[in-house]
Amino acid sequence: xxxxxxxxxxxxxxxxxxxxxxxxxxxxxxxxxxxxxxxxxxxxxxxxxxxxxxxxxxxxxxxxxxxxxxxxxxxxxxxxxxxxxxxxxxxxxxxxxxxxxxxxxxxxx
Numbered sequence: 001x002x003x004x005x006x007x008x009x010x011x012x013x014x015x016x017x018x019x020x021x022x023x024x025x026x027x028x029x030x031x032x033x034x035x036x037x038x039x040x041x042x043x044x045x046x047x048x049x050x051x052x053x054x055x056x057x058x059x060x061x062x063x064x065x066x067x068x069x070x071x072x073x074x075x076x077x078x079x080x081x082x083x084x085x086x087x088x089x090x091x092x093x094x095x096x097x098x099x100x101x102x103x104x105x106x107x108x109x
Contacts, residue, residue: 011041011049012058016073016081019059025068026050053077 018024018032026046034040041049050071053059058077062070073081095101 010084011045012053013081013084014039014041015046015049015053016058016077016084019071019073020078020081023062023070023072025064025070027068029071 014033014037015029017036018029021032024032026043029050030041030046033046050059054061054071056076057074058080059071059073062072064070
């Protein structure tokens with residue numbers, strides 16, 4: 001069996017994508033990411049990405065009544081996510097065309 005190329009999902013993009021649908025705390029982020037991307041982020045990857053995004057002003061924490069701290073995406077985070085998604089879409093389009101695939105569903109042309 002051939003070895004896979006590796007994970008092509010950057011944790012920061014996954015976190016921003018999850019937060020684009022609404023504020024979430026760490027555990028909810030991890031569950032959502034696993035559901036939509038099929039990627040299980042470990043605590044180090046998840047909280048490292050949260051820290052980097054918060055430092056860059058792309059997400060911000062919300063007040064919390066318990067020990068769980070929810071985060072939300074900022075306007076700057078939405079711009080960064082849109083740029084990342086457009087860049088990935090160009091790669092998907094080029095790869096699909098070059099492989100003779102019609103759609104992201106990966107059906108041969």
